[in-house]
Amino acid sequence: MEFKVEAHRIMTISLGKIYSSRVQRGGIKLHKNLLVSLVLRSAREVYLSEQEELYLQQQQPPEELQTPQSWASRRRLCDSSARGQPPHGWAEGPSSEPEPRLPAWTDGDRAEDRVQPPGWLDSRSPKTEPFEGRPVVNRAPCQGPEAGSGNTGEQGAGCPSRTVGEPAPSCPCARKRRSAGPGATEPASPLKRARTEQELAVSPKAARVPLQQEEEEMETSPNVSSLITVFGSSFSGLLTKESSEGESGQVCCDQVLGSMGSWSRAIVAF
Amino acid sequence: MRRAGSCGSDVQWCFTQVKGTTDLDVSEADIISTVEFNHTGELLATGDKGGRVVIFQREQETKNQPHRQGEYNVYSTFQSHEPEFDYLKSLEIEEKINKIRWLPQQNAAHFLLSTNDKTIKLWKVSERDKRPEGYNLKDEEGRMKDLSTVTVLQVPVLKPMDLMVEVTPRKIFANAHTYHINSISVNSDCETYMSADDLRINLWHLGITDRSFNIVDIKPVDMEELTEVITAAEFHPHHCNLLVYSSSKGTLRLCDMRAAALCDKHAKLFEEPEDPSNRFFFSEITSSVSDVKFSHSGRYMMTRDYLTVKVWDLNMETKPIEIYQIHDYLRSKLCSLYENDCIFDKFECAWNGSDRLLLNSDFTIPFKPGFPEYS
Numbered sequence: 001m002e003f004k005v006e007a008h009r010i011m012t013i014s015l016g017k018i019y020s021s022r023v024q025r026g027g028i029k030l031h032k033n034l035l036v037s038l039v040l041r042s043a044r045e046v047y048l049s050e051q052e053e054l055y056l057q058q059q060q061p062p063e064e065l066q067t068p069q070s071w072a073s074r075r076r077l078c079d080s081s082a083r084g085q086p087p088h089g090w091a092e093g094p095s096s097e098p099e100p101r102l103p104a105w106t107d108g109d110r111a112e113d114r115v116q117p118p119g120w121l122d123s124r125s126p127k128t129e130p131f132e133g134r135p136v137v138n139r140a141p142c143q144g145p146e147a148g149s150g151n152t153g154e155q156g157a158g159c160p161s162r163t164v165g166e167p168a169p170s171c172p173c174a175r176k177r178r179s180a181g182p183g184a185t186e187p188a189s190p191l192k193r194a195r196t197e198q199e200l201a202v203s204p205k206a207a208r209v210p211l212q213q214e215e216e217e218m219e220t221s222p223n224v225s226s227l228i229t230v231f232g233s234s235f236s237g238l239l240t241k242e243s244s245e246g247e248s249g250q251v252c253c254d255q256v257l258g259s260m261g262s263w264s265r266a267i268v269a270f
Numbered sequence: 271m272r273r274a275g276s277c278g279s280d281v282q283w284c285f286t287q288v289k290g291t292t293d294l295d296v297s298e299a300d301i302i303s304t305v306e307f308n309h310t311g312e313l314l315a316t317g318d319k320g321g322r323v324v325i326f327q328r329e330q331e332t333k334n335q336p337h338r339q340g341e342y343n344v345y346s347t348f349q350s351h352e353p354e355f356d357y358l359k360s361l362e363i364e365e366k367i368n369k370i371r372w373l374p375q376q377n378a379a380h381f382l383l384s385t386n387d388k389t390i391k392l393w394k395v396s397e398r399d400k401r402p403e404g405y406n407l408k409d410e411e412g413r414m415k416d417l418s419t420v421t422v423l424q425v426p427v428l429k430p431m432d433l434m435v436e437v438t439p440r441k442i443f444a445n446a447h448t449y450h451i452n453s454i455s456v457n458s459d460c461e462t463y464m465s466a467d468d469l470r471i472n473l474w475h476l477g478i479t480d481r482s483f484n485i486v487d488i489k490p491v492d493m494e495e496l497t498e499v500i501t502a503a504e505f506h507p508h509h510c511n512l513l514v515y516s517s518s519k520g521t522l523r524l525c526d527m528r529a530a531a532l533c534d535k536h537a538k539l540f541e542e543p544e545d546p547s548n549r550f551f552f553s554e555i556t557s558s559v560s561d562v563k564f565s566h567s568g569r570y571m572m573t574r575d576y577l578t579v580k581v582w583d584l585n586m587e588t589k590p591i592e593i594y595q596i597h598d599y600l601r602s603k604l605c606s607l608y609e610n611d612c613i614f615d616k617f618e619c620a621w622n623g624s625d626r627l628l629l630n631s632d633f634t635i636p637f638k639p640g641f642p643e644y645s
Contacts, residue, residue, distance in 0.1 A: 006605075010551075013609055026364035026387060030449055030468040031499045031518055031558075032614050038554045039608065 004050035007043040014040035285454040287342060288314075289326070308372040308380065311623075313395075314342055315382055317367025321351040323384055325395065325435075346435040351386040355490075356551060363388050369454050376460070381440070383463065387450040390465055392441035392476065401496065446472050446482045453503045459510040466503035466515060473527075485533050486515060501616075502562045509568065512537075516559035516573060522582065540571070540582050544590045552604040552613065560616035565625045572628055574619040577601070579630050596630065 017036050021028050280516050290302070299320030314326040327345035354363040364387055372585035373381040379396040404426045409415050412457040421462050449467035456463040464485070471486035486503075490496055498519040506512035511527045522540035544557075556576040563572050571582045573590075577598060580590035600607065619630040 010605070010608070017611075025362050026366070027359075027361040031501065033519060034496065034499055035555045035614065038362075039552065042551060042554075213516075214507065 004047055004054075007047040007050065010043040011040055011047060014043065286340065288621055289342070303366050304369050306370040306372060306382075308382075308424060308587075309374055313345065313369045313380060314373070315372070316372050317350065317384060318529050319364075319366040321349055321353070321365030321367060321386065323348055323350045323370065323382075323393075325437075346437055348393070348437040350384045350391060350393070351389065354388075361443065368451055371454050371456050371463070373456055374460055383454055383456065385454050385465065386600040388444065390442070390443040390451070390454060390474075390515075391439055393437055394440045395437050398434045398436060399430060399432075400593040401431045401640075402426040403429045408640075419423050441473055441476070441479050443479050443482070446474075452501060453515075455504045455513070457505045457510050458508055462510075464503060464505065464513065466500050468499040471500065471503055471513075471515060483531070485513075485527060487529070487532065487534060488517075504562055504564055507564050507566060507568045514562055514564070514571060518558040519554075520557035520559055520563060520575060522559070522571065523575065524584070538584070538587050540587045542580075550601065550604070552608060555608070555613050556604070563619055563621060565621050566623065569624055570625070572619050572621060574617050574630055576613065576615075576617070579619055579628055581628070594628070 014036050018033060018040075021033055021036075279486045284433070290296075290300070299318060299322075301319045301540040302316050303319050304317040307313070308315070312328050314328075316324050316326070318324075324347045325488070326342035327465045329341045329343060350367060351365040353365045355361070356363055366386055367384055368387065369383075369385050373383070375381075379394050382393050382395065384391050384393065396398045403410070404424045406420060406423055406426075407415055443465070447467040447470070449469050451465050453466040454463060455466075461477075462473055462475055464471055464484075465482075466472075469487065470484055472482040473485045474482045486500070488500060498517045498521075501518055503513060503515035503517050506514070512524060513527070513533075514522055514524050516522050520542070521537035524538040526537040526539070527533060529537060555610065559573045559575050561574045564570070565572070568642075569584055570591075571584065573580045574581065577596055577600065579594040579596060581592040582590045604613060617631045619628065621627070622629060
């Protein structure tokens with residue numbers, strides 16, 4: 001549990017750094033933001049794995065779990081997934097190495113091969129082939145950060161990416177992503193879903209327009225606009241420089257944890 | 271300035287001089303951001319966050335004051351860069367001097383390159399200790415004489431004067447970098463130099479300012495696929511076709527400019543395979559190389575990352591030949607260092623003249639926890 005708290009803290013700090021880098025003199029430092037985003041991703045992996053573990057502990061008797069118990073092995077999990085270098089996105093955590101200690105449900109998912117390609121701007125049907133034919137070994141096949149970020153708190157309605165018209169069949173990820181506290185994130189989920197869908201629609205356009213406008217720049221604007229979209233709908237305080245960054249940062253982190261896809265995309269852009 | 275020797279147990283280190291102030295309350299603009307000796311060691315240039323360059327000169331040996339030999343005194347000060355504003359991108363460009371590099375001396379004057387995030391400037395540092403006197407048309411103050419008063423023609427003569435150091439900008443190399451310049455390196459041919467930013471390296475001719483050639487470009491087509499950036503770059507001391515650049519992933523790439531115009535494909539890749547059991551949460555940050563330097567012989571390279579100094583043999587790409595742990599005790603404090611941004615500090619390294627000693631910059635943690643001082 002303390003890992004979750006620590007991971008949460010590191011994520012909050014990282015998000016704060018990314019935000020403050022946008023307003024600092026001299027512009028965004030690419031190197032530093034790259035490193036911060038790597039740390040953020042690692043912390044997120046740890047945080048999510050902790051959440052999943054907590055969820056599983058609630059759902060199943062403890063002795064049936066095959067989750068790793070030690071911090072080192074858990075970290076290896078995170079590291080091995082974090083180290084995998086996906087060609088098309090950062091938040092995806094595939095790993096070609098065998099992960100014998102994954103929870104049992106992932107084995108089932110792998111067998112089903114119902115993996116959701118984590119396309120950033122890709123809101124196509126989940127039934128399409130895994131990206132580039134890779135068997136995406138995810139702990140969360142519909143791992144939504146990339147495709148549809150509002151998974152957290154979904155009550156069986158399935159991944160948002162599938163919900164455009166289509167009620168999901170038993171999507172393991174939806175159940176899996178349900179947070180430990182039943183009431184914690186549910187109220188936020190419709191908001192998140194709406195925001196995610198809006199953002200999925202907005203961001204492709206947002207990405208294309210600035211690129212058309214300017215040949216060469218530090219390429220912050222496409223994802224800054226999506227970042228602002230994310231911020232704008234949920235925490236307007238962050239848009240103003242004078243706002244109390246501290247408290248809004250905290251709120252921001254809690255809400256954003258469920259929508260890491262947009263975050264990761266924004267962070268990557270730096 | 272303080273240097274920590276990392277090898278040579280019989281070497282004693284101590285301060286000979288401290289320049290500036292040790293007061294903790296210094297203004298932001300006075301913080302020194304880069305230092306560089308010239309090739310003979312006679313001159314030391316420092317750049318600060320306010321865009322100024324201060325050059326120190328070593329005292330000559332004199333019989334009168336032998337104890338002052340080796341002392342450095344201020345030789346010249348000038349404003350190298352000013353803050354600028356990029357209106358197109360609505361970005362302020364900091365005036366902080368990122369790097370200074372001296373050119374090999376070819377005549378009485380000294381030349382140095384200084385760079386901020388976007389613009390490199392070539393400066394000429396020259397001495398004037400004589401001035402002409404006895405002009406026919408001008409008087410001593412430089413005013414034009416009344417020609418009717420001129421009855422005799424004279425030849426102006428050079429008379430000694432107080433030493434004056436003049437620093438003049440000779441060339442300005444601008445508008446070639448989208449990202450922040452982190453390195454400059456003068457080639458051994460003394461005609462070209464390179465400048466490196468996070469994703470690209472450009473080759474310049476010292477005499478031509480309106481164009482440069484891009485020789486390395488690691489920018490991915492889709493920026494979301496970005497995984498590493500260039501952190502430092504240097505030319506080989508003898509082979510003008512070889513250059514090395516380091517990355518945030520801890521790798522070194524040796525490039526040969528004879529192979530292709532664009533050196534994206536490296537000639538050699540120096541990478542130590544990572545021990546998976548040795549990974550820790552911030553290892554991606556600590557393994558980022560902050561500086562790379564060739565030895566004077568050209569046979570070895572030294573890299574500095576947050577926790578170690580590594581020496582590489584150019585003939586062996588698989589692993590470094592020496593690794594020095596600088597402050598391994600910090601491994602347990604990385605989270606705090608991440609919080610206060612200290613983990614992002616970039617340290618430099620250098621070889622001494624005979625390649626026998628490795629020097630690296632560092633910081634010390636004094637008795638009081640939480641107040642690291644930089645040196």
